[in-house]
Amino acid sequence: MARDSRPMTLEDVAKRAKVSPATVSRVLNKTGRVKEATRLRVLKVVENSGYQPNIHARTLAHGRSRTLGMIVSNLRNPFFLDIFQSLESDSHKRGYEVVVANTDYEPKQLMTHVGLMRGRRLAGLAIIVSEMEPTLIDKLADSRMPIVFYDVGVAHHHCTNIKTDYAKATRRVVEYLCSLGHRRLAFVGHHTGLEPLHTRQRSFLEAVKERCGELEHATVADADSPAGGQSATRQLFASGFKPTAIVCCNDLMALGVLKAVRERGLSIPEDVSVVGCDNISLAEFAYPPLTTSNDRIGHLISQALMPEGDTSPLWGREIPIEPELIIRDTTGPPPANGR
Amino acid sequence: MARDSRPMTLEDVAKRAKVSPATVSRVLNKTGRVKEATRLRVLKVVENSGYQPNIHARTLAHGRSRTLGMIVSNLRNPFFLDIFQSLESDSHKRGYEVVVANTDYEPKQLMTHVGLMRGRRLAGLAIIVSEMEPTLIDKLADSRMPIVFYDVGVAHHHCTNIKTDYAKATRRVVEYLCSLGHRRLAFVGHHTGLEPLHTRQRSFLEAVKERCGELEHATVADADSPAGGQSATRQLFASGFKPTAIVCCNDLMALGVLKAVRERGLSIPEDVSVVGCDNISLAEFAYPPLTTSNDRIGHLISQALMPEGDTSPLWGREIPIEPELIIRDTTGPPPANGR
DNA sequence: TTGAAAGCGGTACCAA
DNA sequence: TTGGTACCGCTTTCAA
Numbered sequence: 001m002a003r004d005s006r007p008m009t010l011e012d013v014a015k016r017a018k019v020s021p022a023t024v025s026r027v028l029n030k031t032g033r034v035k036e037a038t039r040l041r042v043l044k045v046v047e048n049s050g051y052q053p054n055i056h057a058r059t060l061a062h063g064r065s066r067t068l069g070m071i072v073s074n075l076r077n078p079f080f081l082d083i084f085q086s087l088e089s090d091s092h093k094r095g096y097e098v099v100v101a102n103t104d105y106e107p108k109q110l111m112t113h114v115g116l117m118r119g120r121r122l123a124g125l126a127i128i129v130s131e132m133e134p135t136l137i138d139k140l141a142d143s144r145m146p147i148v149f150y151d152v153g154v155a156h157h158h159c160t161n162i163k164t165d166y167a168k169a170t171r172r173v174v175e176y177l178c179s180l181g182h183r184r185l186a187f188v189g190h191h192t193g194l195e196p197l198h199t200r201q202r203s204f205l206e207a208v209k210e211r212c213g214e215l216e217h218a219t220v221a222d223a224d225s226p227a228g229g230q231s232a233t234r235q236l237f238a239s240g241f242k243p244t245a246i247v248c249c250n251d252l253m254a255l256g257v258l259k260a261v262r263e264r265g266l267s268i269p270e271d272v273s274v275v276g277c278d279n280i281s282l283a284e285f286a287y288p289p290l291t292t293s294n295d296r297i298g299h300l301i302s303q304a305l306m307p308e309g310d311t312s313p314l315w316g317r318e319i320p321i322e323p324e325l326i327i328r329d330t331t332g333p334p335p336a337n338g339r
Numbered sequence: 340m341a342r343d344s345r346p347m348t349l350e351d352v353a354k355r356a357k358v359s360p361a362t363v364s365r366v367l368n369k370t371g372r373v374k375e376a377t378r379l380r381v382l383k384v385v386e387n388s389g390y391q392p393n394i395h396a397r398t399l400a401h402g403r404s405r406t407l408g409m410i411v412s413n414l415r416n417p418f419f420l421d422i423f424q425s426l427e428s429d430s431h432k433r434g435y436e437v438v439v440a441n442t443d444y445e446p447k448q449l450m451t452h453v454g455l456m457r458g459r460r461l462a463g464l465a466i467i468v469s470e471m472e473p474t475l476i477d478k479l480a481d482s483r484m485p486i487v488f489y490d491v492g493v494a495h496h497h498c499t500n501i502k503t504d505y506a507k508a509t510r511r512v513v514e515y516l517c518s519l520g521h522r523r524l525a526f527v528g529h530h531t532g533l534e535p536l537h538t539r540q541r542s543f544l545e546a547v548k549e550r551c552g553e554l555e556h557a558t559v560a561d562a563d564s565p566a567g568g569q570s571a572t573r574q575l576f577a578s579g580f581k582p583t584a585i586v587c588c589n590d591l592m593a594l595g596v597l598k599a600v601r602e603r604g605l606s607i608p609e610d611v612s613v614v615g616c617d618n619i620s621l622a623e624f625a626y627p628p629l630t631t632s633n634d635r636i637g638h639l640i641s642q643a644l645m646p647e648g649d650t651s652p653l654w655g656r657e658i659p660i661e662p663e664l665i666i667r668d669t670t671g672p673p674p675a676n677g678r
Numbered sequence: 679t680t681g682a683a684a685g686c687g688g689t690a691c692c693a694a
Numbered sequence: 695t696t697g698g699t700a701c702c703g704c705t706t707t708c709a710a
Contacts, residue, residue, distance in 0.1 A: 057703030396687030
């Protein structure tokens with residue numbers, strides 16, 4: 001119960017406990033030995049004065065914070081959120097905090113946030129975005145903090161690169177659909193100008209091409225949201241193309257695709273099959289439960305940012321992820337009559 | 340392109356620009372006048388040295404940060420996420436940042452996070468949780484920062500209280516279902532020991548009682564997730580009760596309820612009606628699109644935390660929210676035969 | 679075992 | 695228009 005309106009400081013505590021600030025610091029940080037009696041006295045004052053150390057003063061003096069940063073393209077997409085959640089829970093266990101920032105797929109925002117994160121003197125930074133800026137590497141070059149990139153690989157000895165092999169994943173999806181008998185495939189993407197997302201679309205096209213003209217196909221794109229998936233699918237139908245299967249660049253958009261297909265009066269998977277990507281936790285609760293490929297990287301990121309004593313460091317490594325196809329109920333054979 | 344490994348400081352910039360640190364500070368903060376020529380010179384050095392001010396030093400010296408805090412019970416629930424998103428985008432527009440923390444409905448975690456937030460010398464704090472600790476008010480008493488509470492009202496002159504009138508909302512839902520002809524209602528909740536959630540359940544029971552024994556009912560509860568909704572609904576069916584309508588304490592759980600109802604071989608809304616609460620953005624993309632009641636408070640919170648010059652301050656006010664019933668496709672008349 | 683004091687990297691007031 | 699300087703609250707030698 002502080003009497004004055006200014007928050008308690010370490011010095012206030014020191015005075016009340018009749019010791020020096022240094023001693024209080026030692027007690028609080030368990031650094032250096034302190035007589036048990038003094039320790040308890042200090043702790044007691046801390047306890048009932050409601051003292052809370054100023055995190056900024058602490059970080060400034062110490063030179064490094066217990067905060068991890070995470071920059072994502074779109075927090076609304078549960079894919080990013082799932083990662084954030086694992087990172088947050090892992091880091092709380094080890095006394096770290098996490099701050100997130102959103103770029104909305106804007107390279108400019110990415111740069112702004114990287115700057116702000118640098119200003120925070122973080123313990124580590126995870127950059128899970130699809131957009132890129134060539135100057136980003138320069139900006140990061142002088143920071144000694146651990147950095148993890150996902151998808152947009154950046155060659156730098158400080159960075160860990162986690163990369164999902166989307167080419168393989170997409171090929172597997174296309175082959176699976178073909179094996180079911182599908183011959184007219186569509187791809188629904190978003191921000192296909194951005195490299196990692198472009199990769200997904202290109203992989204789709206390549207996989208289709210491998211079947212030697214056996215397949216008809218189309219691609220559309222819209223915003224990264226269920227509404228975007230819905231709108232893209234409407235465009236698809238409006239174009240006159242009648243796919244028997246739709247491959248989505250992610251699960252979130254697939255949710256909207258499902259809706260658009262139904263509003264067209266078609267059923268899933270009898271008339272149209274749908275495949276997502278990411279295996280977000282909601283995918284299981286879509287209707288029908290969504291076929292997708294998985295790729296949970298949250299804990300991997302924690303490990304890279306907060307290496308355990310005995311684990312081999314993930315430093316400067318490139319970590320490949322092989323997504324696995326998860327077949328649920330949105331995929332099946334195409335309708336017998338060509339529709 | 341910094342040459343040494345230690346990040347640039349304001350003093351480094353000052354040296355290179357051949358001015359005093361004070362001047363650099365003035366330029367960067369646009370405070371006090373500086374000759375145009377010097378200004379440009381400083382800016383140039385800043386530009387190509389990649390200098391990024393240390394946020395901690397800045398906050399420490401200035402006494403207050405440009406960071407808002409937000410504590411929520413469960414970030415996985417899109418209800419909280421939607422709020423976070425609006426708050427984040429509003430605050431970036433005004434040069435603020437946001438840090439979030441999760442409590443997982445644990446009062447203990449709430450207290451921990453409030454402590455950490457206090458240590459951050461925030462510009463404002465939003466506490467959007469269902470759990471409560473009596474000592475929380477003490478802990479917050481000495482902080483002069485703007486605080487917004489949602490749902491768990493706390494009497495304090497520094498706090499803005501946003502409160503949704505769930506009693507009214509629930510009554511409206513129950514009446515709506517009755518008017519459709521439903522006579523066997525179930526309630527699916529979570530953490531019903533926590534006051535705000537208990538309120539929702541109690542409101543349901545009271546609304547049912549108002550119909551004078553005309554209605555049969557049951558209540559179940561599980562975790563705040565689709566899986567929790569699914570599991571709760573399974574329990575419900577296992578108990579032998581055969582509701583024609585299920586009222587959920589929120590949309591996220593409703594997603595799982597839908598799944599559980601379907602796996603029972605029943606259709607929605609022909610056999611069972613389902614109602615959610617919160618109107619999360621995903622509700623529209625559920626199948627069928629979910630009937631719910633709305634309640635978007637994100638921007639309200641921004642306004643309370645970062646009052647605009649001309650807006651009347653939301654200070655110390657109690658702000659009541661009246662949710663509105665949003666009827667979509669998960670509700671309809673009960674089956675003609677009692678099943 | 680404890681205390682004094684020098685920073686950490688900024689801001690802001692007072693002089694010049 | 696500028697520079698000097700005293701903090702902001704904490705950590706960390708170095709002495710005592």
